[in-house]
Amino acid sequence: MEDLAAFERLVCKNASDFHYMKICLVLEKGRRNVEAAQFKQLMISGLRQLYGEVGAALPFDVLKFDPSTLTGMVRVCNSSLVKLWSAITLIGSYQNELCAFRVTQVSPFLIALSGNSRKLELD
Amino acid sequence: MVRFKSRYLLCEVCVENRSSLLLLEEKSIYLAVKAAVARAHGDYGSALLIVSYAVKYVNAHTGIVLIRCRKSHYRIICSALPFINSLENRGQKVPCFLNCLHVGGTIRTCQKFLVKYSTQQLHRMLPQCKNEAERDEVRSAVLSCSLGKERDVEEDEMEDDWEDE
Numbered sequence: 001m002e003d004l005a006a007f008e009r010l011v012c013k014n015a016s017d018f019h020y021m022k023i024c025l026v027l028e029k030g031r032r033n034v035e036a037a038q039f040k041q042l043m044i045s046g047l048r049q050l051y052g053e054v055g056a057a058l059p060f061d062v063l064k065f066d067p068s069t070l071t072g073m074v075r076v077c078n079s080s081l082v083k084l085w086s087a088i089t090l091i092g093s094y095q096n097e098l099c100a101f102r103v104t105q106v107s108p109f110l111i112a113l114s115g116n117s118r119k120l121e122l123d
Numbered sequence: 124m125v126r127f128k129s130r131y132l133l134c135e136v137c138v139e140n141r142s143s144l145l146l147l148e149e150k151s152i153y154l155a156v157k158a159a160v161a162r163a164h165g166d167y168g169s170a171l172l173i174v175s176y177a178v179k180y181v182n183a184h185t186g187i188v189l190i191r192c193r194k195s196h197y198r199i200i201c202s203a204l205p206f207i208n209s210l211e212n213r214g215q216k217v218p219c220f221l222n223c224l225h226v227g228g229t230i231r232t233c234q235k236f237l238v239k240y241s242t243q244q245l246h247r248m249l250p251q252c253k254n255e256a257e258r259d260e261v262r263s264a265v266l267s268c269s270l271g272k273e274r275d276v277e278e279d280e281m282e283d284d285w286e287d288e
Contacts, residue, residue: 053165054165
């Protein structure tokens, strides 16, 4: 009986050091010219507001930014993922204009962001 | 009942001119630490300070300050302390820095440490004396803080330990 109840425990620790986020910036009055640097600057200002100068120094990279859809791909350390996420969630305005960050996808693997099962269209 | 656990940071205020130390106030330290935490750790850090952050004890003569905060986030204060470079005392801005000597769980342990530390400092001062009068003064100070006296002081402060929270 005990043999049957015995089970094997498999623990799979995340091997990746980074998390990748797909983030979309939504502005109140529709789209306008936002550069990748401005996008990153806005995120850093959010971090500085919530976590101070220590937060503003957290390392993260904007890997790709698409100005037409205002969508960016961000790479961030596992340890600062929660801080970055909470800081950008609380950003409310960009150059005196209401705005919001929408986190579309988060994954420890970059390839997972190449597709989105929610928008999958079957032929 | 759950006891709220605190950490007490025993800090030393270092100033250039000893006489400006006498202007030291509880409120100025409270505000300076709060501003430093707000700068270094932002809204999140200053929100953590709302619970249980207090300046418990200020000694204007020796420049010793005792700060209380929650055990869970004393590191937030500890890391912000080096960024304080001036204290505003009664309208005067005094350049200084705070040196964290000890982190204890109760006021009692901090006090024990402080007595030990002060005795040590006296022993260190003795060889640095320039004339005989100074030397005699330090020597008598070293002798006056004997073990018997130390115990008396500790017992006086016993009740401080329990007023926690």
